[in-house]
Amino acid sequence: MIAGGQMLGSNQPVIIHMLDIEPAAEILKGVKMELLDGAFPLLKGVIATTDVIEACQGVDIAIMLGGFPHRKGDNKDLIFKNVGIYKAQASALEQHADPNCKVLVVAHPANTNALILKKFAPLIPDENITSLTRLDHNRALNQISEALNVHVGDVRNVIIWGNHSSNLYPDANHATVDMGAGHKPVRELISDYQWLNTEFITNVQHRGEAIIKARRLSSSFSTASAACDHMRDWILGTPKGTWVSMGVHSDGSYGIQPGLIYSFPVICEKGEWSIFAKEKMDAVERALVEEKTVAYSCLH
Ligand code: LMR
Numbered sequence: 001m002i003a004g005g006q007m008l009g010s011n012q013p014v015i016i017h018m019l020d021i022e023p024a025a026e027i028l029k030g031v032k033m034e035l036l037d038g039a040f041p042l043l044k045g046v047i048a049t050t051d052v053i054e055a056c057q058g059v060d061i062a063i064m065l066g067g068f069p070h071r072k073g074d075n076k077d078l079i080f081k082n083v084g085i086y087k088a089q090a091s092a093l094e095q096h097a098d099p100n101c102k103v104l105v106v107a108h109p110a111n112t113n114a115l116i117l118k119k120f121a122p123l124i125p126d127e128n129i130t131s132l133t134r135l136d137h138n139r140a141l142n143q144i145s146e147a148l149n150v151h152v153g154d155v156r157n158v159i160i161w162g163n164h165s166s167n168l169y170p171d172a173n174h175a176t177v178d179m180g181a182g183h184k185p186v187r188e189l190i191s192d193y194q195w196l197n198t199e200f201i202t203n204v205q206h207r208g209e210a211i212i213k214a215r216r217l218s219s220s221f222s223t224a225s226a227a228c229d230h231m232r233d234w235i236l237g238t239p240k241g242t243w244v245s246m247g248v249h250s251d252g253s254y255g256i257q258p259g260l261i262y263s264f265p266v267i268c269e270k271g272e273w274s275i276f277a278k279e280k281m282d283a284v285e286r287a288l289v290e291e292k293t294v295a296y297s298c299l300h
Contacts, residue, residue, distance in 0.1 A: 003040035007228040009236060015045035019055035019066070052089055056096040061235075063227055064089065064117070067107025075109050086113050090120035099123070102271075104230055105131045106223065111163045111247050111261040118249070118261070127273070130234070131247030133160040133168065133263035135219070135226035139207045140170040143200055144177070148189055154178040155186070159265045160204075160245035168263065170204040172196055174281055176288070185288050238268045243276045254278060 001007060002014055016035065020028045032048040049055050056062070066089075068081035093101060101124065105114040110131035118129045137160045145152040155177050161169040172190075176183035190196055211219045233244050243265040250256040253264060253275045265276040 001224055001228050003035060003038060003043040005042050006225075007231050009232070010042070013042050013044045015047070016043065017047045017049070017055045017057075017059055019049060019052060021066075022050045025050050052092040053096055056089075056092040059093075059097045059101055061231060062093055062097060062101055062103045063231070064103065064105045064107055064113065067113060075112075079109065079112055082107070082109075082113050083116055086116040087120045090117040090124075093117075094121035094123050097124075100125070101128060102231070102234065103129045104227060105129070105247075106227055109163070109165065111263075114247060114261040126249040129249065129261070130230070130273075131164065131261050131263070132223070132227060132230055133162075133164050133245045133247050134230040135223050136160040136164060136168055136170060136204055136207075136263075137245040138222065138226050138229065140172065140175075140200075140204045143170075143203050144172060144175060144186055144190075147195065147200070148177060148186075150177050156183075156242050157265075158245070159243070160263045162263055164247070164263070166205045166209075168205060170201055172200060174265075174284060182291070183288075185292075188292065234268050234273055235271050237270065238266075243267050246273060248273060248275070251275065 002016060005012065008014060018028055018031060028048040028050070032046050035043065035046050047054065064086075067085060068078055093103065103114070103117065103124065105111075105117060107113055110133075114129050114131040118124070118126060121129075137158060140158040140160065141152050141155045144150075144155045144158065148155075155175060158175045159171040159173075161171060172186045175186040177186060177189055187193075187196070208219060211222075229244070230246060234246070238244055244267075245263050246266045247261050247263045248266060250258050250260045250262045250264075252258040256262045256264075265281070266273040267276055268274075
């Protein structure tokens with residue numbers, strides 16, 4: 001996807017650095033062969049290595065996929081094992097990547113791994129370290145599109161609050177659907193509030209488990225696509241009128257403890273994200289209520 005331009009656009013050449021652990025070195029070589037055989041016009045180089053310093057050298061973007069394998073149950077053990085992994089990778093990034101390197105943590109538990117990375121790479125600006133909740137965001141868009149039988153591309157502005165875990169909170173209260181003649185609130189289109197307040201939430205929260213049960217493997221393609229969406233919007237900007245969900249450094253917005261990595265609605269412009277402010281969200285709601293009043297008055 002990166003080599004094909006899905007992450008950074010069809011005019012942006014890329015050099016891909018891939019890092020894996022020693023036992024996977026041979027597999028990594030095979031992945032490199034496949035990338036080269038893809039003859040991607042945008043792909044200007046591939047580095048496949050097990051050396052963390054070589055992998056981090058000069059990179060502008062770091063997508064942290066690796067972590068100790070996630071299994072069902074207690075996260076404490078996982079956090080303990082990931083601290084070691086992330087500590088080493090954080091210092092390599094801090095010392096060898098571009099000073100303005102943008103980091104996306106995907107590996108479980110993503111928000112806390114990002115926090116560890118932040119702690120051990122204090123020279124990387126806080127706002128450059130993010131975690132992936134775009135997968136959950138996209139899952140929420142899909143749930144709504146299926147419920148309303150509309151195209152997923154016409155649904156926007158769901159929010160994933162919190163963490164990529166089964167206690168994340170998918171919020172459709174400000175989501176809208178493009179109906180051709182303007183956007184309508186999902187809350188108006190889905191009359192079954194019971195579904196929105198229960199099944200919708202648990203479906204998004206437990207989608208990862210459902211995929212594992214069906215595939216006997218964690219989600220892969222949808223995660224990769226969400227990671228591309230996250231980086232593309234961060235670097236190239238979110239479309240006008242649209243916010244997306246990203247795990248970012250909390251500045252205390254919405255009463256969330258400052259310094260935590262937490263998933264908020266964000267808008268991105270010129271390579272920078274900002275948390276979509278509650279006041280602005282209230283203004284969007286007021287505008288929609290006004291539109292609704294006008295629309296309803298036309299019915300009489
Ligand atoms: C997902 O949401 O698809 C994954 O995080 C599931 C998992 O446990 O690997």
